[in-house]
Amino acid sequence: MEAFGLLLHGFAVLLTWKTLVLMMVGLVLGIFVGVLPGLGGPNGVAILLPLTFTMDPTSAIVMLSCIYWGALFGGAITSILFNIPGEAWSVATTFDGYPMAQQGRAAEALTAAFTSSFIGSLVAVLLITFLAPLISSFALKFGPPEFFAVYLLTFCSFVGLGREAKHKTVISMSLGLLLAGVGMDTVSGQLRMTFGSAELLRGINFLVAVIGLFGISEILLTMEERLALRGHAAAISLRVVLSVWKDLPKYWVTLLRSSFIGCWLGITPGGAIAASFMGYNLAKRFAKDPDSFGKGRIEGVFAPETAAHASGTSALLPMLALGIPGSGTAAILLGGLMVWGLNPGPLLFVEHKDFVWGLIASMYLGNVVGLILVLTTVPIFASILRVPFAAVAPMIVVSCAIGAYAIQNAMFDIWLMLGFGVVGYVFKKIGIPLAPFTLALVLGSRAEDAFRLSMIGSGGDMKVFWSNGLVGSITTLAILLLFWPVLDKAFGSLGRLWRPAKVAG
């Protein structure tokens, strides 16, 4: 079994003191950003990314993915104890998690959440482990036309399947693509849209934009609301943990179903949010007494958490394999890969085996270590929320600035971050979606390069995008997705099956 050997090798790369210390540091920082209001997974990872710049890529990704796990676990803490979903995908966790906390069963709910996160991620990691070798065998088939077709597919699926007003999605995406083009054009070696500025020469960094769009703007938005909160503190004892674990086998159907939904939606660009709702809704539908959901039922915690984590984890597979991020955090990790000079895509599995398998192995280890860590330290992290927002807000601002500066050591980027903060705030309020913008910014220049390399190769013949079965079917699928709303009307019943987000409500 090739995968198994490579995985063992990955573990060998990881099992050093240095990496284990980095994992712990990453997890603690991750839980921290997961718990803090106004931060959350993607921002936290983006802000902490600079810490990894001086490391070798393998240590760096280990630390980052641990920050990611930590943030996921942290989100569950606030959802259950305070009824504040740290991330959109923890919303479903609050439905039953918070009532459980109110009934004094907070420890049980937390254990259930952490355990099911663990199970969900584990299933997804297993999936990645066995699919990854298949990808590397097909890596060499990818030339410029294939790459372009895949990017096109991603863009089209956003426009076609997005639920926001179409013109707003188009604005967001074309703005992102335009800004991605600022700086040097790799294909011709010419500068464009720099207006003679040396600062714009290096282009607009994706991560700086993300820190502004999500970090700074989130603080502005948070300030608009009333910040009072009320919640429950809980310590988890070994007895509670064991009693929850003893009951686990009873819920194997729910766990398995949610894992499956999560993996499926993670790999296709459905996302963790849809997965968590779908996991919850299906668990409710198949239960004998659906009415008991929402009143503090443990299955109501298991189902969404398992699905969200399975989806969040499996989203890393298309990110690594095709360079297409399946989630916000995956997009940041993608940005990180590019900072370290690694080109995500099928070739990554061939050129940087150590890195890919180190990452996969770190997913296993990070999950185990994370589970133990959160189970023992919940009270400490829950008390972070006692810190007044007036103290947290400036600290987040400083962290954002450090993150933005460190990416390219440029003061200009701090100003850019501030600008994107304002843009993010306004866009969110008038309903221009930010996801297509970030996606376009991260993939824009790669998509353009791929298109132009294809054109150079074919001598300007567009037929190259239908020149073999692989590229032809991807291109066709992309165009179908672009016109999905039209087709959807034509074949209405089919559409409802494909769009899980609607089921989620």
Add this chain to the structure above:
Amino acid sequence: MSNSEVEIVVDDPTAPEADSPDVASNRVVDVVVSLLLLALAATLGWDNWRTGIGWDSTGPQPGYFPFYLSVVLGGASLYGLVAAFLSRKEARETFVTRAQARRVMAVFVPTLLFCLLTQFLGLYVASFLLIAGFMRLVGKIALWKSLLTAVAFTAVMFVTFDIAFDVIMPKGPLEAAFGY
């Protein structure tokens, strides 16, 4: 386990009042944003037209894609502009109330000052001033707590980034005086 149960309550004394008057409706903001985007599209489109928007022997020229993207952006903004003018729903939606705007400004202005200070005094001094000032003036937290938090946080950041991880931050005269 219920004996370990403690209530956590955090209050927000400076929360915005619910009945504060509106500053702007979503429609107004939407129109302004559309106009700004239109101007941006025009500028970028013009610059790319200068760079070259044709096809030469090796496929599209560097300005080709950005030019047509500017056209798409311009078109979508124009559509947005018209849609915003016609939309009754947006006219009724509140973009921000006065109380909310005050709170948002209370974060935004210090952040702006912080960026400005970072440019001249270096990040760490600016960070200390932002945290201490914000906690004291906006959060009305005791002065000693504010100062202590600011010093501690700034010190932790300095040790983490500049010393432990070799990520070098912008510095000003103060750090220079200490030989950094």
Add this chain to the structure above:
Amino acid sequence: MRNIMKSAAALTAMLASVPAVAGWEPTKPVEIVVAAGAGGASDQMARMMQAAIQKNNLMKQPMVVSLKGGASGAEALMYMKSSEGDPNKVLIAYSLIYMLPLSAKIPFNWRELTPVSVVALDQFVLWDNASGPKTVKEFIEAAKAASSPFKMGGTGSKREDHVLTVFVEQKTGAKFSYLPYKSGGEAATQLVGSHTESNVNNPSENLEVWRAGQVRALCVFDKERISYTTKVTETQSWHDIPTCKEEGLDVQYLMLRALFLPGKVTAEQQAFYVDLFQKVTQTAEYKDYMEKQALKPIFLTGKDMLQFLEEDDTLNKSLMTEAGFVAK
């Protein structure tokens, strides 16, 4: 963590021993600026130097690798230019210092920086897929006979790889479509996957796929063969690759790998780094690295280096002008 200890150790060392020799020494971590992405030839060289300096205790302060590959390396050049007077930044330069200002009109001139030393020369090799033509002659004939032009992969546009392609075209009359990839590694794998017919990668960029028997080295663009005779693949050493001239293709190009400080640093500061990198070139790490990457050893400083740079600049400028890559 390691770094805390390291700096603590460095601090004690500094307190304990008052330097016997008067002279400048860095007082904070030295940043080694790489004008390319991670894993590329420049980055590998930076990491080698970092290791060599650390293992042999050549400098008290740690060395930090800082990747500034944005805008095809222009980011690093502008960064060095704006760091005038800062003796804690060293740039690993290659031919982009001549070419980028010409092709992209970037306001940069290497004369504004302080030269430290030239540490190596990099070779270029004409490669094709292992299933392709076996000699340069057959390759050129196949390229001429092909219905659509052969695709030549390389790194970046209007840079060394592109210039070489134009020269091969001019010398042979065959036509190539040049495909600019983001890295040499990508150019290598695209050749293996038969998405291109050939590339002009540096030896180090194609090393892995050559060893795996997936590509063939047709000829090296130099006057003489590469000196390393240890077997790299089952049957061939670097020395076994014929020169292009031997094979009837008279094109030569070597690329410098040199170190620069920002402008306006003092003579003592410059002298410290000259001495430092002289020591680096004598370490086992450096020698091992040179052989592994099949680089041509050279060490020039001071006047020799300036003369070399001026000549190299003139040569590159004329190549760029002939190829039509100078922006108007």
